[in-house]
Amino acid sequence: xxxxxxxxxxxxxxxxxxxxxxxxxxxxxxxxxxxxxxxxxxxxxxxxxxxxxxxxxxxxxxxxxxxxxxxxxxxxxxxxxxxxxxxxxxxxxxxxxxxxxxxxxxxxxxxxxxxxxxxxxxxxxxxxxxxxxxxxxxxxxxxxxxxxxxxxxxxxxxxxxxxxxxxxxxxxxxxxxxxxxxxxxxxxxxxxxxxxxxxxxxxxxxxxxxxxxxxxxxxxxxxxxxxxxxxxxxxxxxxxxxxxxxxxxxxxxxxxxxxxxxxxxxxxxxxxxxxxxxxxxxxxxxxxxxxxxxxxxxxxxxxxxxxxxxxxxxxxxxxxxxxxxxxxxxxxxxxxxxxxxxxxxxxxxxxxxxxxxxxxxxxxxxxxxxxxxxxxxxxxxxxxxxxxxxxxxxxxxxxxxxxxxxxxxxxxxxxxxxxxxxxxxxxxxxxxxxxxxxxxxxxxxxxxxxxxxxxxxxxxxxxxxxxxxxxxxxxxxxxxxxxxx
Amino acid sequence: xxxxxxxxxxxxxxxxxxxxxxxxxxxxxxxxxxxxxxxxxxxxxxxxxxxxxxxxxxxxxxxxxxxxxxxxxxxxxxxxxxxxxxxxxxxxxxxxxxxxxxxxxxxxxxxxxxxxxxxxxxxxxxxxxxxxxxxxxxxxxxxxxxxxxxxxxxxxxxxxxxxxxxxxxxxxxxxxxxxxxxxxxxxxxxxxxxxxxxxxxxxxxxxxxxxxxxxxxxxxxxxxxxxxxxxxxxxxxxxxxxxxxxxxxxxxxxxxxxxxxxxxxxxxxxxxxxxxxxxxxxxxxxxxxxxxxxxxxxxxxxxxxxxxxxxxxxxxxxxxxxxxxxxxxxxxxxxxxxxxxxxxxxxxxxxxxxxxxxxxxxxxxxxxxxxxxxxxxxxxxxxxxxxxxxxxxxxxxxxxxxxxxxxxxxxxxxxxxxxxxxxxxxxxxxxxxxxxxxxxxxxx
Numbered sequence: 001x002x003x004x005x006x007x008x009x010x011x012x013x014x015x016x017x018x019x020x021x022x023x024x025x026x027x028x029x030x031x032x033x034x035x036x037x038x039x040x041x042x043x044x045x046x047x048x049x050x051x052x053x054x055x056x057x058x059x060x061x062x063x064x065x066x067x068x069x070x071x072x073x074x075x076x077x078x079x080x081x082x083x084x085x086x087x088x089x090x091x092x093x094x095x096x097x098x099x100x101x102x103x104x105x106x107x108x109x110x111x112x113x114x115x116x117x118x119x120x121x122x123x124x125x126x127x128x129x130x131x132x133x134x135x136x137x138x139x140x141x142x143x144x145x146x147x148x149x150x151x152x153x154x155x156x157x158x159x160x161x162x163x164x165x166x167x168x169x170x171x172x173x174x175x176x177x178x179x180x181x182x183x184x185x186x187x188x189x190x191x192x193x194x195x196x197x198x199x200x201x202x203x204x205x206x207x208x209x210x211x212x213x214x215x216x217x218x219x220x221x222x223x224x225x226x227x228x229x230x231x232x233x234x235x236x237x238x239x240x241x242x243x244x245x246x247x248x249x250x251x252x253x254x255x256x257x258x259x260x261x262x263x264x265x266x267x268x269x270x271x272x273x274x275x276x277x278x279x280x281x282x283x284x285x286x287x288x289x290x291x292x293x294x295x296x297x298x299x300x301x302x303x304x305x306x307x308x309x310x311x312x313x314x315x316x317x318x319x320x321x322x323x324x325x326x327x328x329x330x331x332x333x334x335x336x337x338x339x340x341x342x343x344x345x346x347x348x349x350x351x352x353x354x355x356x357x358x359x360x361x362x363x364x365x366x367x368x369x370x371x372x373x374x375x376x377x378x379x380x381x382x383x384x385x386x387x388x389x390x391x392x393x394x395x396x397x398x399x400x401x402x403x404x405x406x407x408x409x410x411x412x413x414x415x416x417x418x419x420x421x422x423x424x425x426x427x428x429x430x431x432x433x434x435x436x437x438x439x440x441x442x443x444x445x446x447x448x449x450x451x452x453x454x455x456x457x458x459x460x461x462x463x464x465x466x467x468x469x470x471x472x473x474x475x476x477x478x479x480x481x482x483x484x485x
Numbered sequence: 486x487x488x489x490x491x492x493x494x495x496x497x498x499x500x501x502x503x504x505x506x507x508x509x510x511x512x513x514x515x516x517x518x519x520x521x522x523x524x525x526x527x528x529x530x531x532x533x534x535x536x537x538x539x540x541x542x543x544x545x546x547x548x549x550x551x552x553x554x555x556x557x558x559x560x561x562x563x564x565x566x567x568x569x570x571x572x573x574x575x576x577x578x579x580x581x582x583x584x585x586x587x588x589x590x591x592x593x594x595x596x597x598x599x600x601x602x603x604x605x606x607x608x609x610x611x612x613x614x615x616x617x618x619x620x621x622x623x624x625x626x627x628x629x630x631x632x633x634x635x636x637x638x639x640x641x642x643x644x645x646x647x648x649x650x651x652x653x654x655x656x657x658x659x660x661x662x663x664x665x666x667x668x669x670x671x672x673x674x675x676x677x678x679x680x681x682x683x684x685x686x687x688x689x690x691x692x693x694x695x696x697x698x699x700x701x702x703x704x705x706x707x708x709x710x711x712x713x714x715x716x717x718x719x720x721x722x723x724x725x726x727x728x729x730x731x732x733x734x735x736x737x738x739x740x741x742x743x744x745x746x747x748x749x750x751x752x753x754x755x756x757x758x759x760x761x762x763x764x765x766x767x768x769x770x771x772x773x774x775x776x777x778x779x780x781x782x783x784x785x786x787x788x789x790x791x792x793x794x795x796x797x798x799x800x801x802x803x804x805x806x807x808x809x810x811x812x813x814x815x816x817x818x819x820x821x822x823x824x825x826x827x828x829x830x831x832x833x834x835x836x837x838x839x840x841x842x843x844x845x846x847x848x849x850x851x852x853x854x855x856x857x858x859x860x861x862x863x864x865x866x867x868x869x870x871x872x873x874x875x876x877x878x879x880x881x882x883x884x885x886x887x888x889x890x891x892x893x894x895x896x897x898x899x900x901x902x903x904x905x906x907x908x909x910x911x912x913x914x915x916x917x918x919x920x921x922x923x924x925x926x927x928x929x
Contacts, residue, residue: 030837036844071590072582085583087488098540176805180811263518282819283583284816325658483779
């Protein structure tokens with residue numbers, strides 16, 4: 001049958017750190033001791049951490065072997081919907097390590113930190129230009145913190161106006177972080193069902209939006225990969241009742257240079273630099289979730305803010321309306337340097353082209369898998385498409401089984417079982433950095449798996465078989481948690 | 486553009502499959518009144534060479550580009566990063582992987598984070614630790630929210646005024662919309678937190694104290710934790726310099742319920758304050774109230790040991806608005822880096838390095854006191870301390886800056902009553918020769 005790049009590799013076993021090593025082994029080299037030993041208060045002294053002593057090669061082999069059990073974008077195609085697993089350019093790693101920037105102390109006087117402040121200021125300008133919004137804060141460390149920042153700003157805005165608004169509309173297709181962030185601000189999440197075509201129906205918003213409601217949180221394109229075509233109508237309704245609109249920019253990769261977020265009527269939007277702007281996910285972070293807002297909300301942005309004056313870049317630490325700090329210093333600056341480098345490497349035309357090709361790849365995969373899987377919503381898709389396992393369920397094959405079988409072929413599975421509105425969802429986001437040849441191979445493998453679902457189901461239920469471990473018992477992990485050794 | 490692989494022929498073939506004429510047609514359904522008008526107003530594209538030159542110029546304009554030493558800590562520490570830590574943590578299999586949702590192809594991240602949790606728990610003396618938070622500041626805010634959740638109807642938390650000023654600001658930001666009260670505790674003459682105001686609070690959920698505190702003073706966690714427990718509240722120990730626990734007692738041994746802080750010292754470049762690492766541990770009994778991702782050990786269908794993300798019923802993607810936190814990611818790669826750093830140093834290295842930091846700072850402190858500075862507080866310190874100068878120190882500091890040495894951080898912007906008080910830090914990277922040069926200038 002058709003086969004992806006996956007084969008049985010040579011996978012080496014490696015124990016846990018503390019199952020190896022010997023007291024007396026050394027992997028470090030301390031700077032020369034050129035000062036005398038001082039006395040230490042014996043009451044303060046501890047025993048030191050119970051760490052094993054390892055040799056340098058012990059450490060090198062340990063982490064090299066661990067790394068070989070991982071699959072990254074550099075390894076192969078990673079079509080994880082809603083996560084934008086595009087290529088993370090190598091040069092950006094070098095840029096983040098630039099001497100002078102990488103070793104910068106965050107509390108030196110602004111006059112001694114002009115280079116990084118210039119970069120910071122310019123990146124704010126770039127993101128402002130890309131979204132169409134008026135002002136930006138780069139402080140939030142991740143998308144979820146960006147959402148929280150925006151919700152805190154909304155709360156502060158209504159406090160200032162003396163309005164008591166306690167509810168917020170959240171579509172059923174939203175990421176779980178949306179209701180969780182809103183709840184931290186004391187807002188009650190009011191679920192908003194998406195219409196029968198997979199996008200929001202303005203009349204539903206009209207019915208629920210009242211003067212006790214903060215507004216709405218909208219992901220656009222939404223998590224079904226569909227553009228919310230009634231967005232202007234929806235934002236007009238919310239504004240007419242005095243509310244605010246929050247945009248979740250997780251899917252910005254589909255619309256750079258195509259859609260103006262401010263013209264959509266969005267008041268605040270967060271971006272995921274680790275998605276749209278190519279910074280590496282690092283197995284779960286560090287990310288970066290800048291918040292871009294309208295001029296009306298700008299006074300509420302976190303401090304400090306970087307400003308440009310005739311004397312150079314300065315830090316403004318005071319602002320009466322600001323929600324305050326959300327990060328100990330200035331956010332994940334090393335991530336910001338990578339995103340800045342990416343934007344400069346791409347330039348305006350290539351950023352727009354990236355969005356066009358991301359949508360092209362999404363639509364191509366959708367078109368070619370239409371006959372194989374059940375499409376959740378038959379509408380023009382953006383950068384991702386959502387199928388389900390409806391055609392495979394009669395053969396007792398689930399989305400999970402097909403996802404696991406993809407692993408044996410050397411592909412990371414798509415996002416599965418999300419969004420929750422599609423039962424057995426399979427959400428595929430190829431991103432623009434995958435070439436047609438690789439998309440074709442992936443599509444053919446996925447088609448072959450669907451064939452297997454009909455005539456060799458057990459093979460799918462047993463998958464994966466060529467990985468270091470097979471399907472893991474998640475129930476046991478949760479029931480009897482073993483969180484440390 | 487090298488990141489966009491499509492040839493014109495491929496684009497045409499793909500459009501034909503989709504049934505469209507042009508790339509623009511793919512966006513035909515986007516309403517006119519939402520469309521971007523004109524071109525994106527950003528510079529570029531820059532070639533790899535031009536980009537590198539541009540960033541180098543920015544780097545050279547920084548004090549760190551030309552300087553020899555920054556003797557400031559205050560939450561961001563200049564430690565040597567062993568080459569194996571840099572090299573291994575930069576492996577692209579760690580770097581370019583997502584959150585480990587498919588555990589069979591992410592055992593490297595998962596075992597690495599399980600080891601991070603273990604090393605963190607051991608370092609802090611806690612029963613469990615999570616897979617990390619954004620930074621020390623938000624970790625403290627989450628710890629206080631956790632204490633308020635556990636305390637149910639109790640609505641007040643107390644935090645020491647010697648907690649890093651920025652951490653306290655983040656706490657205020659996070660707690661602002663809730664029905665909570667934050668009490669700030671003053672300091673005694675020794676620079677340790679004065680707990681006497683606590684007894685008057687009747688709905689106290691938790692008390693947070695940082696050690697070493699912002700002034701570098703080692704707090705008495707044991708005494709404070711006992712006192713706070715006597716009031717029926719949770720004790721939260723916070724830190725910004727985890728290397729302290731290589732030499733001094735850890736907060737868990739003093740009975741802390743929650744321990745949180747910043748882990749940048751463990752192998753991360755300072756990078757103007759980020760990316761750092763929020764470290765977070767607690768007692769086992771509170772684990773289901775703990776925020777953040779956790780990795781747990783389990784077995785696969787053949788009975789073989791493996792690791793998965795677990796206890797997700799606390800988390801936002803299952804619990805949505807009822808989650809213990811809105812956090813969705815962790816600082817994955819930073820946690821991995823810290824684990825590699827801890828593995829590299831081991832027990833012996835951690836102890837020796839901590840001792841060397843203690844001795845370097847002691848040498849600098851002694852020298853400054855001999856040159857006429859007075860200690861701001863009398864309590865014991867680790868690698869950071871605050872002194873007050875009799876004469877205006879600003880001109881001396883400026884002369885030292887001209888020599889490439891950033892001598893201490895003025896405390897006045899953070900504590901307006903502390904005029905002419907400066908916070909110094911000396912780690913293993915500062916040589917005795919440089920300290921002697923600094924002292925000579927101070928004595929002049």
